[in-house]
Each structure stands twice: as C-alpha cells, then as structure tokens.
Amino acid sequence: MKFKEFLIKSGGVISSIALLGSMFTMSGAFYVPDAKYTCSVCGNEFSGLYRNPEPTTYQEYYSVGNIDGFSSISSSHVYSGTLLKIVFLNGKPICKDCLDKKIAEYKAANANSLSTPGVGNTPITVTADPSTFSVTVPTNVPLVINADGSVTAPTDVKIANGSAGSVQVSSIAMNNGDWSLTDYNGGNRSKLAEAKVDSKKLGLSLTAAGNAASTSKDGSQTPSIDVSKWTMAGGTELPITVGAIATANSAEAASEVTAANVVFTLAWV
Amino acid sequence: MKKKALSMATGAVLAMAMTASAFAAGGNAVALDQGKSENKIPVPLTAAATTFDVTVPTNFPGTLDPTTGKVTAADNAIITNNSYGSVKVSQIDVENADDWHLAAFATDMSKVQVDSNKIGLQVTPVGGKQGNGTTGTALPTTDASATKQTLLAEGGATAGEWIINGKDAADKSNQLTLKYDMNASAVSAAITNKTVANIIVTVAWNA
Numbered sequence: 001m002k003f004k005e006f007l008i009k010s011g012g013v014i015s016s017i018a019l020l021g022s023m024f025t026m027s028g029a030f031y032v033p034d035a036k037y038t039c040s041v042c043g044n045e046f047s048g049l050y051r052n053p054e055p056t057t058y059q060e061y062y063s064v065g066n067i068d069g070f071s072s073i074s075s076s077h078v079y080s081g082t083l084l085k086i087v088f089l090n091g092k093p094i095c096k097d098c099l100d101k102k103i104a105e106y107k108a109a110n111a112n113s114l115s116t117p118g119v120g121n122t123p124i125t126v127t128a129d130p131s132t133f134s135v136t137v138p139t140n141v142p143l144v145i146n147a148d149g150s151v152t153a154p155t156d157v158k159i160a161n162g163s164a165g166s167v168q169v170s171s172i173a174m175n176n177g178d179w180s181l182t183d184y185n186g187g188n189r190s191k192l193a194e195a196k197v198d199s200k201k202l203g204l205s206l207t208a209a210g211n212a213a214s215t216s217k218d219g220s221q222t223p224s225i226d227v228s229k230w231t232m233a234g235g236t237e238l239p240i241t242v243g244a245i246a247t248a249n250s251a252e253a254a255s256e257v258t259a260a261n262v263v264f265t266l267a268w269v
Numbered sequence: 270m271k272k273k274a275l276s277m278a279t280g281a282v283l284a285m286a287m288t289a290s291a292f293a294a295g296g297n298a299v300a301l302d303q304g305k306s307e308n309k310i311p312v313p314l315t316a317a318a319t320t321f322d323v324t325v326p327t328n329f330p331g332t333l334d335p336t337t338g339k340v341t342a343a344d345n346a347i348i349t350n351n352s353y354g355s356v357k358v359s360q361i362d363v364e365n366a367d368d369w370h371l372a373a374f375a376t377d378m379s380k381v382q383v384d385s386n387k388i389g390l391q392v393t394p395v396g397g398k399q400g401n402g403t404t405g406t407a408l409p410t411t412d413a414s415a416t417k418q419t420l421l422a423e424g425g426a427t428a429g430e431w432i433i434n435g436k437d438a439a440d441k442s443n444q445l446t447l448k449y450d451m452n453a454s455a456v457s458a459a460i461t462n463k464t465v466a467n468i469i470v471t472v473a474w475n476a
Contacts, residue, residue, distance in 0.1 A: 133298070133300065133301050133306065134297070134298075135297070135298035135306065136295045136296065136297060136298065137295065137296065137297075137298045137308045137310065138293040138294065138295055138296075138310055139293070139294045139295060139296040139310070140293060140294065140310060140311045140312065140313050141293055141310055141311075141312045141313075142292070142293065142312075142313045142314075142315070143312060143313070143314045143315070144314075144315045144316075144317075145314065145315070145316035145317060145319075146317055147317045147318060147319055147320045148319075148320060148353055149319055149353025149354070149435070149437075154292050154293040156292055156293055157293045158295070160295065170305070177311070177312065178314075179314065188437075189353075189435075189437040190437050190438060190439040192435065192437070193355065193434040193435035193436070193437045193438035193439075193442070193443065194355055194398055194432075194434040194435070194438065194442065195354075195355065195435075196355065196475050196476055197319065197354035197355060197356075197474040197475055197476040198474070198476045199476075202312075202314070204312070246314075246316070247354065248319035248352065248353045248354025248355075248435065248474070249316045249317070249318055249319050249354075250318065250319070250354075250474045250476050251318050252316065252317050252318045253314070253315055253316040253317075256313045256314065256315050257313070257314050258311045258312065258313055258314070259312050259313070259314035260311075260312040261309050261310065261311055261312060262309075262310040262312060263307055263308065263309050263310070264298075264307075264308045264310060265305055265306065265307050265308075266298055266305070266306040266307075266308065267301075267304055267305050267306065268301075268304065
C-alpha cells in the first residue's frame with residue numbers, strides 16, 4: 001500500500017490518534033506526581049497528592065485553633081483521599097493516622113473548651129509534696145511523790161504542732177512500768193488508803209482542753225478520749241494538765257524509776 | 270531590821286528549795302508510719318519516804334471493883350493512823366510490872382489468894398480496815414508466862430484484823446479501837462494508879 005492510499009484509508013484512525021495524543025498532552029499540563037513523605041512519628045511512608053484549588057488546613061479540617069508545633073507545608077499536597085494539606089509536626093511530616101491521634105489527644109486535653117456559651121467545669125490541679133510532719137512531744141512526764149503522799153506533777157507538759165496542717169492525738173495508751181496503774185478516781189485517794197505501802201500503784205490523768213484521759217482500772221489501759229479536744233491547728237500548742245495519785249512508800253526511792261509509760265499516737269486530722 | 274529581812278529572804282529561798290518540782294522537756298515526735306506517729310513517753314518517778322504518823326494510847330487504865338472483883342477498862346483506847354499509807358499493829362506484848370504477875374485471862378480470880386497480885390488481860394481489835402464497828406478476835410493472856418507474853422505476833426492468824434487504813438479513808442477505817450479487858454486478883458488494901466502491867470503495841474507500815 002502506497003503512503004497516499006494509506007493516509008486516505010486510515011485517515012480517520014490517525015486523526016483519532018492525533019487527537020487523543022493532543023488531549024493527553026493538554027491534561028498532562030495539570031498533573032504533578034505524588035510526593036513521598038516519611039512520618040516523623042511512626043516512621044511509615046505515605047503519599048502526598050497535589051490538589052488545586054487550595055486544599056484544607058488542619059485547623060479547618062479538625063475545627064481547632066493553632067496548635068503549637070503543628071504547621072502546614074506551603075505546597076498543595078494533601079493526604080490521600082482527603083483535601084487536608086500535609087501537616088508537619090515540629091518541622092517534620094506526620095502521617096494522617098498519627099495526625100488523627102495527635103489531634104484527638106489535643107482535643108481530649110482541651111475538652112473543656114467551650115464552643116458555645118455555657119458553663120465550663122475547670123478542675124484546679126495542684127502538685128504538692130507531702131506536708132512535713134513536725135510535732136514536739138514531751139520527752140517524759142516526771143512525777144515526784146512527796147512525804148505526805150501528794151504527787152507533784154509537771155505544769156509545763158504540752159504537745160506543739162510545728163506542722164503546716166492540723167494534727168490530733170488519736171489515742172493515748174497508759175502502760176505499766178515499774179509501777180502498776182490503778183484507778184485515778186478523779187484524784188480522790190480514798191481507794192489507796194487501804195492499799196499496802198510499797199505496793200507501787202499509780203493513778204494517772206492527762207487533761208487537754210477539758211477532756212481527761214485517766215486510768216480507771218488496774219493495769220495497762222487505753223482511756224477513751226474526745227479526739228476533737230486533742231487537736232492542734234498548725235503552729236499551735238496543746239497544754240496538758242497532769243494529775244497523779246500514788247501509794248505510800250516506806251522508804252525514799254534510791255533512784256528514779258520509770259513508773260509507767262504514756263504512748264501518744266499522733267496523726268494528721 | 271536588816272537581820273529580819275535577811276532571815277525572811279533566807280527562809281524564802283529555803284522554802285523554794287524544799288518544794289518538789291518537776292519539769293517536762295520536749296522532743297521531736299517520731300516520723301509518721303502508715304499515717305501514725307507513736308510516741309512512747311516515760312513517766313519517771315521519784316519518791317520520798319512517806320511520813321509515818323500514828324497516835325497510840327498512852328495508858329490502859331483499869332479499875333477493880335472491890336465488891337464484884339471485876340475490872341472496868343477504858344473504852345477510848347484508839348489507835349489513829351494519820352499517815353498517808355496504811356499501817357498495822359504488827360505485835361502486841363504484855364509484860365508484868367512490879368510485884369504483879371501475868372495469869373490467864375480466863376482465870377477464876379475468886380479462887381485465887383487475895384494479894385497474890387495476878388492480872389489477866391485480853392485485847393480485841395475493833396474497826397480499822399475490817400470495818401467500822403467490826404470486832405475482831407480477842408487475844409487473851411495465858412498461863413504460859415508470868416512476866417511476858419506475846420498476844421499478837423507478826424503474820425499471826427488474825428493479823429489482818431489489825432490493819433488500819435491511811436488517813437484518806439472515807440469510812441474512818443484509819444482508826445482502830447484497841448478494846449481491852451482485865452481480870453485481877455483481889456487486894457486487901459487500896460491501890461491507886463499502880464502500874465500492874467505494860468502493853469507494848471508495835472505499829473508498822475502495812476507493807
């Protein structure tokens with residue numbers, strides 16, 4: 001087949017091919033190849049597609065304001081399947097999945113933001129070290145039994161709360177020492193009148209704010225107390241009045257003895 | 270004037286020195302453990318010897334009835350404990366005096382020779398710790414000795430009846446009446462306030 005005949009017979013086909021080629025060339029003028037990015041968070045690679053007109057920013061897409069560290073690139077690449085511009089986190093690209101998570105975290109942390117007029121519940125969070133527990137207690141409660149049977153007790157017994165918070169004496173235990181505890185009986189010594197001399201019995205009472213913790217029977221015991229009376233605000237003192245009765249002694253004590261022990265249990269209010 | 274002032278000052282200082290005093294020092298409470306701070310505070314004790322103060326009868330008078338031969342004793346022989354601690358009559362002895370002789374309290378003196386100078390005694394505790402008005406066991410003399418007999422011994426069976434409570438007792442149990450009875454042989458001539466025997470009462474702490 002000669003070339004002329006060929007043109008005549010196949011002119012329609014060639015024209016179609018030429019037209020198609022021409023069309024292809026025209027659409028190719030708007031095509032930009034996908035860009036490849038590596039997510040700075042998960043490390044996965046993802047595609048960025050060109051879109052025109054100007055695609056959506058993350059602020060518009062997620063309905064958020066500017067978030068520190070997040071930015072959109074100046075080009076018009078978008079995440080695949082969206083019109084959302086590729087977002088950079090601290091100058092490095094981030095994939096759509098990781099971006100969704102970051103935005104979700106941001107929204108959760110700022111969930112109390114009001115988009116409409118209303119009441120916002122705003123928690124007040126405080127970070128604090130435990131308060132220092134600083135309390136001064138008596139090192140001892142010395143008693144002196146006089147020749148007439150009376151007992152001289154110290155008048156300066158107190159507990160001082162040097163802490164910032166309130167402290168209370170939650171319980172007081174009175175335990176036998178070299179002497180055995182007996183009924184204080186309101187300070188009335190009539191019960192001891194028939195006790196044997198040198199039987200070493202001691203009745204003890206500690207009073208704070210009008211509330212007395214007194215022995216009421218023989219032996220070690222934990223008198224009930226009104227804890228509210230044994231409470232100290234921070235930086236205050238609790239004076240304690242000591243009362244005691246004791247049995248007679250046939251001879252002067254050769255040396256000081258620990259007649260009993262008092263156990264103060266302290267705690268924060 | 271200066272001497273008086275000096276004396277007063279000295280007295281004041283002495284009085285202050287004699288006054289017993291006690292001071293409580295302070296220290297840090299132990300650290301919290303499971304929210305609690307347990308602080309063991311000792312109660313040191315210093316004790317003086319308690320003053321012993323007991324009043325006993327100065328004598329035990331008796332009057333012998335010349336008609337009946339019976340002896341009437343006084344009823345106010347009281348031992349009073351003014352001490353803070355309780356005391357006890359720990360021992361009672363009876364000794365003869367002059368030319369008189371101890372005899373059993375139960376002796377029938379009507380059968381004894383006149384002027385044989387025999388005296389029988391018995392003592393009984395009333396009151397004291399055993400209770401106001403409560404009468405204890407009588408302790409009589411026997412024929413064991415004409416010169417000295419022990420009616421109450423330390424730790425005897427009835428020793429508990431001779432305890433006298435301290436002065437703060439609310440029921441007067443700090444007093445014990447020492448009831449005594451006498452039985453004497455007849456005399457041919459009158460005697461007045463003659464000591465025919467001595468009762469020796471020993472009092473001690475009820476320790």
